[in-house]
Amino acid sequence: MKNNIKHLLLGVCLLTLPSLVQAHGDENHDAAAPDVAVGNSPQRLPNGSVLLPKPSQRQLAIRTILAEKKDSPQTAELSGKVIADPNASGRVQPTLSGRLEAGPKGLPSLGQKVQKGELLAYVKPATNPIDRSNQSAQASELRANKAVAEKRLARLQLLEGTIPQKDIESARYELQSLTERLSTVGASLFSTESLFAPASGAIASVNVVPGQVVDAREVLFEIVDTSKLRIEALAYDSQLVSNIASANASTNAGNAICLEFIGAGGLLREQAIPIQFKIKPSDKPTFLSVGQPVKVLVQTNTKIKGIPIPALAVVKNSSNQDIVWVHGEPENFIAKVVHFVALDGANVTVTDGLKDGDRIVVQGASLLNQVR
Template structure:
């Protein structure tokens, strides 16, 4: 960056001499007959005009995509009960949204619910199995005692029948005396959603909590170019004015609304990122172009809404140039046509104010 300062006698754009200011303009800004501006040094400092020296370079062709912040499937979890019952709060109460929890932390306790009819049916089945088990055990004992008179196959069958009935009885007795289910956090993170209340009746599979690790978020973008996934060299996104670097994870093999989903991993998640937040993704491809890289804020529009860059051609003279450009990343553009050849000093801050000088 270059700051305007007094006593500067630069020759820019091939050494062209500065055009003298209009007669009577003195130290006031003035529009010159050729469309350029005369801007005295004090005014440049007042308007905080900043410039940078740029020249054509070989750059990566960039494509802009619409994206949205999503969770990493390995860093997010949903907490659901395995059975129906009544929710009870753990010691300290239910965690609220925004609370940080550690892996294994108790989020809620589920008291199993069973109707009197269900309990009666289970008790009848238990009594029936006990009776069958008693008969099976006596049969197995009798056949074992006369093992020499009956086949070994009959003895084994009787023992197996007894073992099966015993296992069924134990399982049914265990279901009758179900213990409260403790719902724990499967990973460390932030509570994103909490759909719980004290005494609430929850069914098996209800989504009670959602936990997200905010340090491991991802971005999903859609492209209508199926071949783009093979040409990606890098990517970035702009989140609340902050440039965030992305790492390409992979592309889906199934179209969604005629577009191909691309997944990127956020290398360093800023605090301002939220799941579901829309973002602009700049994808740098392996294809190269020739252009002049400049901050996106350098580009302004004239009265005809055509894109213009202001070039500082001497210490107090600025010339507008209509250019053709394309985004390079979320905060940088590449000027393809319209600038003088070679090294040029382009206004990067305060360009919009220059267009207001008459």
């Protein structure tokens, strides 16, 4: 009985086996597993480099140059500011205290162009009542003395030939003196001081309104010719003054300005030597204002060896280190930590971290640095 049951179960298994095998007959078990698709987008690799496909490189406008070591002038960085050229600027100050009155064209406004000698305003001197009454009394006394002198001169002229000529001349001179004194006193009673532009340029500051009472020597207007500005910097190294080859300046916005050395002062200011530069005629910047801070880069006659690159090629990594991106493989960029010194307002010299032949990213480095 037991043997019959075993034979029955074995037969059932043999009958169902072909159907199970047939259920998997259409599948190819020898085929390899499909690859994981990789996106065509920039990405930061585990080793810190950046994978940037060619389409992305063109989209980000990546540009590179070959590194080449050269002798560059050693550069010193100074803090400076924009000042006015003393030969093309001026201040308008009254010599007397009084009330301000507008000129024939009204008071000048900020930015208005004026010419040297142009009338800007009047100042009517302020006098107290006692002084004014004394001047009026003096003028009345002079008028009376003048009338007496005129009559005396007329009588003497009628007696000409019978009296000495010196008496007639003395009377004439006395009348002339009284006339001039009366004219001077009368003018002081109603005189006004005219304020003229001391230089040609633009009105840089206006500190008055019509009717304002101003003091003597108070600065009412400042005039600056913005096409003739200068740069002043402070040097704490006395040897730098005699070793200047050329100079450049740059603003906070990154605008570069070519400078020409004028001279250095012989009197220390804030324990430093003041140095002045003038802007070269080839550069006529319209973005400078008097008092604006600038960074002055002075190139000396001393040479240093390094790789000059644009300043925009240097960026910061997550550790706040200065890095430069080097184009290694066709779609791979490597960040290298560098040390550099400023060369001018737009370029730097890398002294450590790069070698000849490295292809350095000089355009689009900031965008490449943002790839995560």
